[in-house]
Amino acid sequence: MNTTAPRPLPKSIDETLELLSAGGYVADRALATVLFLSLKMKRPLFLEGEAGVGKxxxxxxxxxxxxxxxxxxxxxxxxxVSSAVYEWNYAAQMIEIRMDEAAGLTDRDLMERNVFSERYLIRRPVLEALSGLPGEAPVFLIDELDRTDEAFEAFLLEILSDYQVTIPELGTIKAAEPPIVIITTNRTREIHDALKRRCLYHWVDYPDAERELEIVRRKVPGAKEQLSREVVAFVQKLRQIDLFKVPGVAETIDWATALTELDKLALDPETVSDTLGVLLKYQDDIARMQSGEAVKILSEVKAELSTGA
Known part of the structure; x- marks a missing residue:
């Protein structure tokens, strides 16, 4: 839980870029722009892209x-709904009912009001996100929405339209201030247009070599400069190959970290072969690289970096 005092929202695109940079996130101006507008307009931000790109x-x-x-x-x-929004603490409610009966309470309406009260309400993420105070609204991350079914997606429409949820026993609970909503999807299925219309949209792509190198420098400060450059150049070339799953930025960071832990100053064929499991997650892709493709890519990387290409 974040205990830092809430800070004001950025007042410009440049401030948004600075905000992300302060958190170690290397963003381009397009992302900073849509994020700034999302905060300014109090609209959810819908982020789509491949797995591991930093959404x-x-x-x-x-x-x-x-x-x-x-x-x-x-x-x-x-x-x-019970996992995402709320559920009742049934065990505690039963104890309350038994205690009321033992005390001779016979007013059924009163007993019902007692057990269906905030005291026995278990708040799940959606309800928690609507409970922020003015100036302290939380960041509500709805991660990998494409993994749910369309019924739950439809349920979110009320949440994203009016920032409220209806609990039959208690009534409608509305946010005092809308949360900052970030929705991510890996695009394993299409999300309905009705939900997308309520959001601002941004496609998070793989970074270019310059930005990815800056990311590695920030996330793996112990990595030597030559190693970082070779890792980034190698991964950039891998993404041009028709693999079952090309590595994302997360894998680039993991690989640079692993190589740094092995005290490597630069890439060599044996090390690349031995550590492919950090970078690639499917055996067919690893087997293809170990068949000679990785050595070829490494040779190209070394040649290009040595000539400054």
Missing amino acids: TEIAKVLAETLGRRLIRLQCYEGLD
Whole structure:
């Protein structure tokens, strides 16, 4: 839980870039622009892109730099209201009912009001996100929305339209101030237009070599400069190959970290072969690289960097 005092929202695109940079996130101006507008207009930000490009990290950095709570709803197939929004503490309610009966209470309406009160309400991420005070609204991350089904997606429409949720036993609970909503999807399925219309949209792409190198410098400060350059150049070339799953920025950082832990100053064929499991996650891709493709790519990387290409 973030205990830092909430800070004001950025007042310009440049301030938004500075905010992200302060949290160690290397963003381009297009992302900073749509994020600034999302904060200014109090609209959810819908981030789409391949896995591992840094979509989730944006919400984390935003919560950290703004001093807000980060509330994360990790989506999955079969996610329902009781897991995402609220449920009642049935065990505690039964104890309350037994105690009321033992005390001779016979007013059924009163007993019902007692058990269906805030005291027995278990708040899940959606309800927690609507509970922020003015000036302290949390960052609400709805992560990998494409993993849920369309029924839950439809349920979110009320939340994103009016920032409220209806609990039959208590009534409608409305946010005093809308949370800062970040929605991510890996595009394993299309999200309905009705939900997208309520959001601002941005496609988070793989970074170019210059920006990825800056990311590695920030995230793996112990890595030697030559190693960092070779790692980034190698990964950039991998993304041009038709692999089952090309490595994202997260894998680049992991690989640079692993090589630094091995005290490597630069890449060599044996090290690349031995550590491909950090970078690639499918055996077919690893086997292809170990068949000679990795050595070829490494030779190209060494040649290009030595000539400053």
